[in-house]
């Protein structure tokens with residue numbers, strides 16, 4: 001009979017931190033201190049991460065590459081220090097967060113170009129000339145959804161039977177059970193999306209949490 005030991009809250013913290021490092025959002029459910037919720041906003045078409053923090057140019061849809069452009073000579077800088085002056089030394093020179101698309105009206109149309117200059121560039125923090133991204137950067141789809149899993153973590157230092165564990169914890173079909181074990185001095189992982197009809201035997205084939213988060217969230221759609 002296999003026996004499992006539930007991880008201490010410290011262990012649970014380190015696993016949930018590994019999820020955060022891999023860019024997955026984490027929160028702890030109310031009244032349950034032995035699992036965490038992992039969540040990620042994904043493109044519904046291709047499962048790529050959906051970047052809500054990205055901005056696009058209102059006029060042409062180009063993304064923000066955090067570049068500064070000299071308003072006189074057009075030289076580009078990837079600096080973040082606004083005190084830096086352009087090497088052209090022109091007294092009218094200003095470095096603005098411009099749209100990088102050379103065909104964008106903010107770079108070609110004199111009136112709009114001037115408007116963008118007054119707003120300190122399309123991508124200035126207070127500029128009204130950008131929008132939050134409304135499409136997937138990979139495939140262009142405009143629909144997204146949250147992929148959400150409840151994650152339970154079991155440690156290889158077993159002292160409780162798996163069946164007993166399941167009867168004592170609110171594990172439901174579709175929840176993820178993540179197994180951790182030390183094998184030949186290395187921490188190895190495996191996981192199962194819980195299905196009460198299936199008998200899962202962990203083989204500890206993963207050595208990084210990233211392999212698991214990639215499979216859970218970013219698996220390619222068939």
Ligand SMILES: [Zn+2]
Nearest residue numbers: 057060099104
């Ligand atoms: Zn643009």
Ligand SMILES: [Zn+2]
Nearest residue numbers: 070073086088
């Ligand atoms: Zn310049």
Ligand SMILES: [Zn+2]
Nearest residue numbers: 043046136139
């Ligand atoms: Zn997509």
